Amino acid sequence: MSARKKIGILGGTFDPPHIGHLKLASHFAKLLQLDELLFIPSGEPWQKNSGITPAPIRLQLTEAAGVDLARAFLYLNIATQIGIDHIEIDRAGPSYAIDTVKALRERFGSNASLTWLMGADSLISLPTWNSWEELIKQVNFAVASRPNHDLDSKIPPAVKALLAAHQIQDPSALENSAYGLIYIDSKLSINLSSTELRNRLKSGPQGSLGSEQIPSHALEIITNLGLYQ
Template structure:
């Protein structure tokens, strides 16, 4: 790919990838004018249960979802290039965001704007992440609120202090900053979680739920492999 200046990072277990992930990616690719977007499935997600789907299968599902995302970008005339990166799957040990942020900063250099895309629930849980207070030394945060995860009223003193120091109120500031900025976006509501989706897929209405919430190419693999039953 050409040398990108603005790169979005969407990490996650992607077990399975769902339309909420794609909506989040599409929204930020558009409003932040991202040159590239990296989808990064975690290798060993240390905060998740041990019964997650094997990493290589989750990688396949993410690659399949990326095909649907690319189609959406084409339809919406969003020029952002999409990549699926196996950086966390190939790295031994637990998958920590801080290790990924450092590695990507080293890969792309000091001047590229790197922005970690997340839902508000991730921001609220940030103090539980490994070396969370160092992340903004390497990346920006773009945060989409989710229903039942409003920032005000639930925010800890640590996150309140973080926002006071790093929050910016416009996308332009974020785009021009290689790292160290937090942008809160209130215009997107995505209320889907992979955990809830996995539970729903065990119900009798599995096929309806799956086709409604899971990108078609990923769903094809799920169906062929008999996952989440």
């Protein structure tokens, strides 16, 4: 039998991509020994307001952030391949995760381990996603903790039930499962949000944010295009 391919999926608006995204990607790429990690910028993020940066620019920013991530992987000796996938941008209509994971399942096959990477805030809001209960039948979830998002106190009953049925404690189990498992990582804590960074860029000079918050290549594009002003 051929080895099971391990694919990580990191979706989002990436408006803009930030160091938190790269830290999450690096952590899980190494922990789960991912063969490939896909960044998937949303095309029409239906849960966001109308002020989202146009998709082609967000794709450009994500590709730039991917350059910095590739350098980090080289430095950290992480062999995971990085892909910036425009599957949601190319698809007409609202960007639903369920449509994306079904398409990826067709692409990679029934045996591949597909793991959706997310922060605890996304797990808490999971019941608001379209056809959210179907996602676990297509992918695994790897969840990073977030400050001010205490799962014990904020998690809704529907997600508690989901965890009771699918949560595992050993992340290596994800490598051996195509879908259906949830791993919550308490060691990684991400305290950045794209919304906060946009607000800071609007309220202050571009130089007020550095490469410790936004990847340097993405920050250069933001500065050159005068985004978020």
